[in-house]
Amino acid sequence: MTVPTLTGRQPAAARRPGLAAQLLRRKPIGQMVSEADNGHGGPKLVRSFGVLQLTMISVGATLGTGILVILGESVPLAGPAIWISFAIAGLAALLSAVSYAEMAGLVPVAGSSYSYTYATMGEGMAWICGWCLVLEYAVSVAAVAVGAGQYVNEALAVFGQVLPDSFSQPPGDGGIMNIPAMVIVLLATILLVRGARESAWINTSIVVVKVGILIFFCAVAFTAFNAGNFEPLLPMGAAGVSAAASTVFFSYIGFDAASTAGEEARNPKRDLPRAIMLSMLIVTTIYVLVAVAAIGARPWGWFDGTEAALVRILEETTGQPWIALVFAVGAVLAIASIVLTVLYGQTRILLSMSRDGMIPRIFGRVSSRTGTPVAGTLIVGVAVAVTAGLVPLGALADATSIGTLFAFALVNVAVIYLRRNRPELKRTFRVPLFPLTPILGALMCAFLMANLGADTWVVFGIWMLVGLAAYFGYGRRHSKVAALSHEEYRELSGRETSTPSTTEPTKADLS
Secondary structure: OOOOOOOOOOOHHHOOOOHHHHHHOOOOHHHHHHHHHHOOOOOOOOOOEOHHHHHHHHHHHHOOHHHHHOHHHHHHHHHHHHHHHHHHHHHHHHHHHHHHHHHHHHOOOOOHHHHHHHHHOOHHHHHHHHHHHHHHHHHHHHHHHHOHHHHHHHHHHOOOOOOOHHHHOOHHHOOOOOHHHHHHHHHHHHHHHHOHHHHHHHHHHHHHHHHHHHHHHHHHHHHHOOHHHHOOOOOOHHHHHHHHHHHHHHHHOHHHHHHOOOOOEOOHHHHHHHHHHHHHHHHHHHHHHHHHHHHHHOOHHHHOOOOOHHHHHHHHHHOOHHHHHHHHHHHHHHHHHHHHHHHHHHHHHHHHHHHOOOOOHHHHOOOOOOOOOHHHHHHHHHHHHHHHHHOOHHHHHHHHHHHHHHHHHHHHHHHHHHHHHOOOOOOOOOOOOOOHHHHHHHHHHHHHHHOOOHHHHHHHHHHHHHHHHHHHHHHHHHOHHHHOOHHHHHHHHHHHHHOOOOOOOOOOOOO
């Protein structure tokens, strides 16, 4: 039987389904895998990543964000119990990470939770998820890059120099523009344009340095450890711990970045679940260890308003400026690693959305020379660089958390849906304690969202309204799944449900 394509059919507008039907249309999993394997009418992404590179993408996008950048803002919320906040956020992330691991093995494509949602809950929820991911990735890159100026100044201070606030702080924090943040984003953009494989190896090298400097910090900080700094453990109460956990949750989005590498992994069904779980173990352990060491070295009130807190602890503990210099340089490299890997994930999300017709085609064009989405990467890089240069850190961190939490909740629901409706699919990783684990994961995400401030919810609401306008202005009219006639869509869906090996490529082409 010939699988239907769009070639030679009547104009899409003549057969487009009604709004309700379009919002519920799902994209078959087999179709997604086929498109990833066979291309989309142009150059394909290059499969060059093994489990090491995938794990390092995950760790690189995660490790350091909450410790190096927002520790000074999160400790005043939770007090000495900040390590508990990291543990709670890590538990919430782990509950979602196991769902991501199962979905990554089932749907090894570049779209991450956007694609998972499209395959299970339809175009409407997929668009909402994708729009949240745009917020999650772009804003988290900017939020992390904002902290670069703090550590650049710490490095320069060793030589008696400092960048003026005018060029190291955004307007809301007394400056004109955060130049170091913009430079780091632009350098990462240039590297990503050159090639994904080169970027991955550079990231792996930086991650090794990053882990090394954090272990070094712990070794030094424990020499000044004072158990009395943990009393009282909960000065702000349980509400403060929950609020801090919600704020630092965006520090755990690295495994989501790894799942966007589904089309560039050599063996994604095997390696993606392994990389996701291994990276979560590494990151959570180091976060909690560094938080305990930091609080043990300094009372929690010391952190209020303190920038580059870890460098300050090293300076005061050792009295050796060169140690602070080494750590500050390592911290800048660590921030660069986060910017590089999360910016990578952002471009791959937009690539998938573009291929589905949800956003302009320019984001889905892959260069035949580099095997990367050059135009989309440049557009995203410039936009994020401007955001990092002009917007304060606090607003960025909370906005990132709410988008992340919403996307994670949807992935937990997607796992439940496919277990109930597609039990015959071959799974290379299975969520343990199903359905308890994904239910708890979704509920934990909802709980952390509820603890975010009213201002964050207002920003999220405005972002959703903008997304609604974008969908009706572009996505609804250009959706390739919606462009299928009822007969074509039914035939594709029928093949999906009637064929046990739905993860094998089909011949259908929605391009």
